Amino acid sequence: MFVHVGVQMECRERHLLIAVDLSFTGAEPRFEAVDDSGVYPLNDRYAAECGYTFGILPLQGFLELRASYLSCHTDNKVQQLFVFFLFLFVWKILTEMAMLGVTYALNKTCSPTLPWAPREATCEANYMEVRFCMKCIVLVLSTSDWQVVLQRDGVVLPPLNLSEASKQGYVFDLTNGRLVFRTPYGQPDSFSTEVISLQVNGVPVEVVHATLFSRQSWVVLMVDLVAACSMRHGYVIWETPEVLHPLVSSPHEAKVSVGINGELLDEPVAEERGYIVEKRNSTFRIAIPYNTEGGYRKSLVYGELYEFYLFDLYLEQITAEDDNVDTRLRFYRTLATPLLPRPLFTENRTVQEEHTFTVYLGSVPADVRLAAVHLNGRECTLPFSNTSSHTITEVVHPNNTHGYTLEVPFDDPVFSKEDAAMQHRLNISFTLMVLPENEPFSSQISVMALTDVSPPTFDATCSESGIGFKLDHRPFDYLWEIGIGSDLLSSELAAQHDYIMRNDSQSLQLFTHGYQYKNITLKGFFGTFEILVRDPETSAVQSSAVKTCPFTLSVVCSTDGRMTVVADLSLAIQGRGALGRTHLIDRYCRPKESDDTRVLFSFPLNSCGSTVKVRLLSPCRVAIQCTYPLAGLHRLFSRYRFESEAAGVGSIVRSNHSAEGKWFSNVNAPL
Template sequence: MGCLAGLGWFILLVAVVNIEAQNKPPIKINSKCLGNLLRVDVSRLGGSFLEVSVVINNSSIILTPSVSSQCGFTIKKDHQGNAVIYASIQNCFARNVDDKAFTTKLGLRLQSDNVVEDEFYLMEDTCYYSPWAFREIICRPNYMEVSVRSEVTCPSGTKKDDWNSLKPAHRSTTSDWQVMFQTDDEQLPPINISDARKQGYAFLLTEGRLVFRAPYGQPESFSTEVNGVPVETVHATIFSRQSWVVLMVDLVAACSMDEGLYNESGYMLWETPEMLYPNLDGQQINVGLQGQLVAQPVAEERGYIVGKQNNTIQICIPENAEGRYRKSAVEDDLYEFYVYHLYLEQILVDEDRVETRIRSLRTLATPLLPSPIFAENQTVLEENMFTVYLGDVPEDVQLAAVHLNGQEFTVPLSVSSFIITKVVHPNNTHGYKLKVPFEDPVVLQQFSKTDALHYILNINYTLTVLPEKDLYYHMESVVALVTDVSPPQFDAVCTESGISFKLDHRPFDYLWEITIDSDLLTSELADQHGYTMINDSNSLLLEVPLFSRGYEYKNVSLKGFFGTFEIIMRDLETSEVQGSTIKTCPFSTTELIMCSTDGRMTVVADLALAIPNGGNPARTNLRDKYCGPKETDGSRALFSFSLNSCGATVKLNSENVTYENEIFYSKKLLRPSQVVSDNAKERVTMQCTYPLSGLHRLFSVHRFESDAAGIGSLLHTTHPAAGLQSPTIQPTSALTTTLATTTLSATRRATGSYKPALHPPSRYVKVTRFRYPTNTRFRYPANASYRYIWPTLNKGVRQSLQTKLNAAHI
């Protein structure tokens, strides 16, 4: 045989995949040929256990860890829980065709607790690899492999050590192949190949190559340091003696055991001695991740740093290198680490141009690095809601739930008043934006002494790390401070028919309740009192007609009067008054009657039909002729007097007390030259009615006390031709308690006309106390207490008193 030299190389990679399954597979299987390695990715496992076996002639051999390391397989899970299988194309079970085509058939069994029957899949792949280097070495995480041509070479020189290893082989008396291991300081006795296989070694003789594979940590291997880098070496020499001829092949595999070092610059550093194999030089380096190799210049363009120091090759992998894995972990806090499946190829040649190719596949991992998640308060007060952003959440971490002030809400949310939105970023991170309205019941509120309102939201994010589902909690507390907190204030506008109030809603207005006097303003109350109320999400509009309940009146004259309406704001919890909106507007009307809060009756009456032609309204008076008008014009008169004065009569029933008086015209004191036609057609009666249930100590004291306003009425009734000169005329129409909401017109009826009362409501009405002298002759005054005295009298006395009251017009 002649001497062979490496004259160049050419690699052809072709992958043929055949996947068979009993059922439609829920998993995904991909395979790829990477030089003299086959890679198989099995994903979508869903937490199931994957059993991998090799199928040979319809039988299968399960790849246990020991079988895998002896026969050239590496099985592991990646950061996502998927399985990754690496197989040497020269594995123990590969079908080899001319040392060019290598077929491996795997059986994949998926086992799960919630599946009755296992799922089984067959995967077959053929890798084509050519040409081979004279010597090929693979350094895998669980084994070392060396493959050499089976042809005899002619070395340029022979050293003494080579002859030393030949002596034991020459003394051997067997023709079977034997192996002799040599450690760092001794040479072990030879053993049969079959015995070596039992110890975990693999020997394979193909048509043109001899393969030797050894798991790490074997007793016959030895560890040392070369230039400070840990190295494991196995040195085996196989031989066979044929008569006086000894065939011997020297097999050496040396692999760097460096686990890598992560530096502060963000690089993962891995080292291997430059010259693990003596007499080899002219090194060429290709490097990459995940089995993808690129030439050194290309790698350096991608951020790798490839250099030499102290006869040591240093590979620096950037943290963000394409193909690296990132993984989150929980250790009291959230951390991350990076995993690099380094693939390094070294091509060496000796002085005879014989090529050695070394491929190292090492899995490197950084230590746990802090992976801080931040929360940013993006709240804008004008939006009336919290906006909190949780950022820098790694891609393998998901939000599972949030606790808001102690209340748990799982994600995704069901129906809720707040929302959580996922925000994805191009750097493989994402975030979550949480929006919670200030008015949400889950939000805490606190008032300070400086009239500031604090909205408080304590957030506890529950995050889960996939696929392990480890839980991590991130807590954040945000506060929104509203400094212009004050009771609501209405904008008020005077209208012809009343007062219009408008309130623009603020997010915290619900902290107060709005009342009219002491009654809560509701749609029912508005309907009851004749208000018009429109309330939506933006504003509250309240139209209060004149003379409806809640008004107070001042400066009443024939020209007009002032009406005042007040809306009160009370503390929601204590009901204490904290503010109000008061609006006073000028009004004018033809007629009105007011039963005021201080026990007075104020009347503006149109007397155009109640006085004779040529008569002067100033000549009118009430039943008491000394009670005249305060002010008059051409046809109207203004009277204002105490309810129990000016000859008023009092009527009682089981529910109400009514004060009544009339307007009369007097012809007395007219000069002879004054001629007045007695053609009056109407008489005017005025009444104020109060509910007994709201009166306190009626007539027993001077002070008039009523819980409710009096109901006033002005009655224009047909009058005999004699005119208004007798105070004995009685009303001809029934008392009404209807409240008027518009001014009275001058409309009359031929037989009689009715005008409803115009009156302001009263919150609390009181009258001065009155006591009778003990030596005064008993006469029931208009303010006598029927409630307390009347029931104590016998029937005859009551009839006599009633007759006297009627005769005296009290």
């Protein structure tokens, strides 16, 4: 319920909640409690002693106060009506040089929605509060009759009257049949202990042990009081022992209910939101998912962008004692996650045909806003002017994030005239701000686009021993792949096929003799070699470099197992027309062509009396041979077939020769 502009008050089970919009408070807002005896400023110490908890919640944008129904200055009407009077002081800004202090009177009457249990305790963020039903004792004794003894580490300290105890921060109140004991955390006479279970580490517990007593003639009344609260400062997992202290609760079965922001949730609702409440031996473990409803998320700049989550956990633990009286224990704890990296992502969505850079910046949290964009070093503040050719559009997503789409045409003034006509490069720096602190950080991306770009072009030359290719590198040649047949050109491929290749920052050079043979005659033949230029994404051939060169024939060994040889036999055989009558070992293998000095034979390797040897030994006077690497040999006349990856190396041997190793050789000797 709103009682003033920017001020909301709401009655909860055991406290009044006041939330004040931070945009309404100005600088240094403060609360004051009011009763018939005066006005009491609520500083940190006094608030903890008297049952008030307050703090600024920047994620929610509120200043929040929780006031216990049994707080010091609340009018308690027989435990059924609780009347609160408070002042809220804020500064109102009139001008840049002037402010006005304004005090707002706040009042609220609350009735508990849940009946009071005989024993109740609350573990607030800054104090512990224990409540007992003591109607019979209060009827015969006044507050001035009581004294208190504190115990720490087994040592009993000297007794104090309640006024002296109050000066030390221990508050006792006997009113309307109920005893209230309240103490801030960290008191000199408090002590810490650990409750151990078998499956979890020890859970730290802060304990204050006080014994309240009164002597009336021959009657001594004593009340043993223990305030104990779990001090586990978890992130999104919180633990509390089932038995905080032997004098607080018994080892009977306990029931735990959880909620958030001061409201308990029904068990099905808690399960639907992902809460996990489990008991491991003697310890309750509560786990809360990051994205649960009612939690708060915050961005933070720590060099880079991070995020963390806050949860105002509310937990109720009910224990049935031996006397069939329930003890209710309530916890209020703010849980926080550690800092979690929150990277943004950038995506290049440019379509070159549109001649416009399109870049998307995404996964931007709701509390982060884009403040400026630097394009090639030039700052462009937001919003862009109507005269600029570049635009930016915000894209909102349902998961509480948003993004930005930046569009910059290729002809935008941010590109200098010195830029290459075919190349446009855009360096983008997004400057973002985390709200409301206005903490800046940046995200960068560099994109490049090419216009009217042609595939690489090779220069090809012929020499006596092979075909050479040369490519002068351009900055954008990486956009294509260079291949030989179906294989990508690499140093490994060149070594495998005996190509000579050199590739440096200036050029690519390739020399090869492994070409296709065409039109073989006595005069020679034509060898052809082809280099392919492909699109790396589709493997489609964009262009090719083909070169055909004439060569003088000696021995050609084809990949399909055919030998073609031109041999000069003028020194061995004399007489006109005698060369045409020469033959190989098989007398029916005659030359395809001959002249006065040379003959041309062409025949399959497994014919004409040829021999196949893995280890070659040739006693022949004149022999011709083809040599193939075994590694590239797929078939060796299996079913009269021969198949090799590469052409063989041919030679004419005119003297005794031996060679050995991992080679297959075919030898033929003419008569």
